[in-house]
Structures are given as structure tokens and as C-alpha cells.
Amino acid sequence: MLKNTIEIPIRFSEIDSLRVVWHGHYVKFFEDGREAFGKQYGLGYLDIFEADNLAVPIVDIQLQYKKPLLYGDTAIIETNFINSPAAKIIFEYKIFSGKDKSLSCSGQTIQVFMNPKNMDLYITVPPYFEEWKKRHDLP
Amino acid sequence: MLKNTIEIPIRFSEIDSLRVVWHGHYVKFFEDGREAFGKQYGLGYLDIFEADNLAVPIVDIQLQYKKPLLYGDTAIIETNFINSPAAKIIFEYKIFSGKDKSLSCSGQTIQVFMNPKNMDLYITVPPYFEEWKKRHDLP
Amino acid sequence: MLKNTIEIPIRFSEIDSLRVVWHGHYVKFFEDGREAFGKQYGLGYLDIFEADNLAVPIVDIQLQYKKPLLYGDTAIIETNFINSPAAKIIFEYKIFSGKDKSLSCSGQTIQVFMNPKNMDLYITVPPYFEEWKKRHDLP
Amino acid sequence: MLKNTIEIPIRFSEIDSLRVVWHGHYVKFFEDGREAFGKQYGLGYLDIFEADNLAVPIVDIQLQYKKPLLYGDTAIIETNFINSPAAKIIFEYKIFSGKDKSLSCSGQTIQVFMNPKNMDLYITVPPYFEEWKKRHDLP
Secondary structure, X not given: OOEEEEEEEXXXXXXXXXXXXXXXXXXXXXXXXXXXXXXXXXXXXXXHHHHHOOEOOEEEEEEEEOOOXXXXXXXXXXXXXXXXXXXXXXXXXXXXEOOOOOEEEEXXXXXXXXXXXXXXXXXXXXXXXXXXXXXXXXX | OOEEEEEEEXXXXXXXXXXXXXXXXXXXHHHXXXXXXXXXXXXXHHHHHHHHOOXXXXXXXXXXXXXXXXXXXXXXXXXXXXXXXXXXXXXXXXXXXOOOOOEEEEEEEEEEEEOOOOOOEEOOOOHHHHHHHHHOOOO | OOEEEEEEEOOHHHEOOOOEEOOOHXXXXXXXXXXHHHHHHOOOHXXXXXXXXXXXXXXXXXXXXXXXXXXXXXXXXXXXXXXXXXXXXXXXXXXXXXXXXXXXXXXEEEEEEEOOOOOOEEOOOXXXXXXXXXXXXXX | OOEEEEEEXXXXXXXXXXXXXXXXXXXXXXXXXXXXXXXXXXXXXXHHHHHHOXXXXXXXXXXXXXXXXXXXXXXXXXXXXXXXXXXXXXXXXXXXXXXXXXXXEEEEEEEEEEOOOOOOEEOOOOHHHHHHHHHOOOO
């Protein structure tokens, strides 16, 4: 299973008037996790773009909130690659409090392959992603 | 069916390097819609807080992206109240392009009732929400 | 004097843990004002780009905060064009509370003309801006 | 001279349609630097709040932009404490590209001491800040 874990400090500007991280910022945390995963395993936005001239827009996000993160804490972001035969990149996320390791939020994103010039979707698995899977022993 | 529709201009700062609205901003658009709904029907954050001393945090969000919004366009945000017997507030959203009326994004949020002091959840329907439903002929 | 005034509602996500609008969001309000000015007078980002292929990046911002805006209020954004012989676009801003009309923030931005392809600066007043000034009787 | 330096990766969501970091995000970078300084030297928002029950809102920001940061780069944020006899906290910032060490942005913030309950300003140097200065041999 391919997995990345990073830890980032909560920013003052991310706290809302209930004194917790505003829920919308977790979408950014998911992207932070995805980017760190991409850097670790060679599946970043730029890797895919430079190899195949494709962008990988998000088409679906789901977030379940369990326990809000507070100011002064850090977010531990765990990003798991979910293998699928489709022309899609699927990640699952778990965000934990750095302080007490409790689960704060979990969720999933689905990305597709798109030609950024004409916005056409790519319905077969593109070459770079195919090789990338092979390199990581994914069926 | 209770429904609110607002139209807001896309901000330059909301556009990402693919020249489309960054996907995370739609969470903000959902909140814009929810707030406008709250103002129209008396179900705003402050209404609930002032009546029952309760906050209404988001516990679940789902977003499906169909077609990205571009700079120069507006977002038409349609917010529908989904009635449920549970101690939850459920909204469904549809975001359309102001230019060609095409569907850009759809989704759903679930909110629960929470005591903001001790963060305890409220598992029965609180008084203000109960009366609010009656006022709007909701079972 | 060329001036635009718009009024926008404060968003829940803009409120920080001190229950006031987080100071960084005023930069966005300035941009909202600038965009509304651009739309009213034909000096938007896209107008300049389409006419002369130039971008107009910010090179200097100053903000003075007087009184924080609160949730439930609106921001009245007043954007004034400051004429200058230089190859620069200068705006002054005043942001007022919609509730009590008190001054919340004032400030200034300076923009220059840049070729977005090679990021070279343009040191003479470009054609579109020159004509624009004439059209508005500015020396 | 008291100084903190941190390095943070540029986020995809911080890039605008000109493929550079949107200018408003630098206000967040200044806050990142300020927070890291506060952690290193014991002058964080919570330190001051817990000691003297005071908040330290920003009343003035100035930013000068030199060279935009790009996606894939990091921001090196240098935060310098500027000593002053007034009841103010003054910081100067320099943001450099992690890649070529060129200066991207410089600026300054001024903060004052405020009672967060009634929003009254504190015009004399409060006890915690006075002791903090002594501890760091500042006149």
C-alpha cells in the first residue's frame, strides 16, 4: 500500500469564530497530502503534465468531520493511494491531531485525466500513469 | 420545497493556474448559499445560536464537479433544504454558470447541533429548529 | 474623480477566532473593489490583457486597519483611481461597515504593466491605458 | 537582532491564473513567519493572551513585491523583530525563493495590544511584553 504522512502546523488564519479550523480548509489539507504523496512517489501535478500533457482535476470529494482541530495543534495528514483499473486517481485521507493523535477528518478524492487545452477527458489510462503503476507493482 | 438562489461574481483570487476556479472554493460557495438560505428563511448561524445557544458544525460534505467555472463568469448557487426527522440540517446544492446556465458542481452538507462550550452534540431536535420546521409546514 | 462603490456581505469563513474579519481578507476586498472599478470603467484585467497583451501585477500594497468588521455586517468598498503620469495604476481604498458606516480599513495598491510571457516590465504607458485616460479626461 | 527563518512549500491552491503565487497570500506568509518567530522566542498569540489577556491585532501592513514565487518552489520567510519604545510589536519580513534565493517580497507589520472583550487599546507597554524585552536584552 502506497502511503504518505506529513505533519503541518495549524495557521491562525485557518481558525474560525468557533475557535476551530474552518471546515473548508480540510480540502487544502487533502491537497497538501496529495502533493506530498506526489513528491514522494513521482505522481505530482507537474510530473503528469510534463510527461503526458495532462491535468488531473478533482471530480469528486467527500469529507467526514470527526473532531475539530484547534489553534496551536498540528495536522497529521495521511494520504493513501487506492488502486483502481479505471482512468482515475483515487486517494483516501485521514487527518489526525498532532497532539492527541485522535482522528479529526477522513475523506476521499477522485481525479481524472484531462487535456488542459480543450478540457477533453481521457478515458483510457494514460502512458505515464500506466508506467507509474508498473513501477510500483500495482495491478 | 424550501430553496434559495443567489448569484455571485467569480473573484480573480479564486482562479487557479489551470485558469478555472480552484476546487476548494466551492466549499465556500456552498457556505455562501447556506448563509443566503439562512437569511431568507431565518435559519442563520446567529439565529440558532441566539435562540438555543447551539452551533451547527458541518460533519459531512460531498462535492461532485461537472464543469469548471472561469474568470469573468458568475456562480449561481441554488441551496435546497432536505427535510429529515433527525437532529440534523441537510442541504443540497447546485452551482451553475451564470453565462451558459450549465451545471458546474453539485453536492450536499450535513450539519449537527453542538454546544459550542463543551462541544457536546445534541441528539434530539432542538426547540428553535422544531419551531422553525413547524413555521414552514415541514413534517 | 473616478470612483466605484460596492457592498459585499461578510462571509462566515472570513471571521477569525477573535470574531472579526481576519486582516488578510482585506487584500481580497481591495481586489473586489478594483475588479468592480474595472468593470464599471473598462479597466479590468481582461480588458488590458486583450487590448495590449499585458498583465497588471501588484507591486505595492499598504493597509491601515481602523475598526474590525464583524460577522453579519457588510463591507462597503470604495475604490478611487489616483491619476499619475507614470506607467502605473494606483488605487486608494476605503472600506466601511455597512451597519454604522464607520471606517474599517484604508489603503493603497500600485500595479505595473508586465508582459506575462517573459515577465518583462513595461516602463512607458501602454496604448490601451493611454486611450483609457483620454476617454476619461485624465491628464 | 532577533530573527526567525522558516521555509514552507508553495501550495497549488496559492497559484493564480498568471501561474504565480497570488499576491494576497503573502499576508499569510508574513503571519507564518510571525507565528514561527513567536514559537521560537515565546511571543506567540497565545503566550500574550494567556499572560495578560490581550490580543495583538494588526493595524498596519506594507508589502513590496519584487519577483513572484512559482509552483514547485518554497518560500523562505525571514522575520525580524524591530524594537520600539511604543506599545507596539513591529516586524519586518523578507521572503526569498527557495530555489534561487532571490528576494520575492519584503514588508512590515505593526501590531497593538487590545483587550479582546471590549476592544479597548492598551497604550502602555503591557507587563508580559516588558519582561519579554528584558529577557532578550532589548532596551
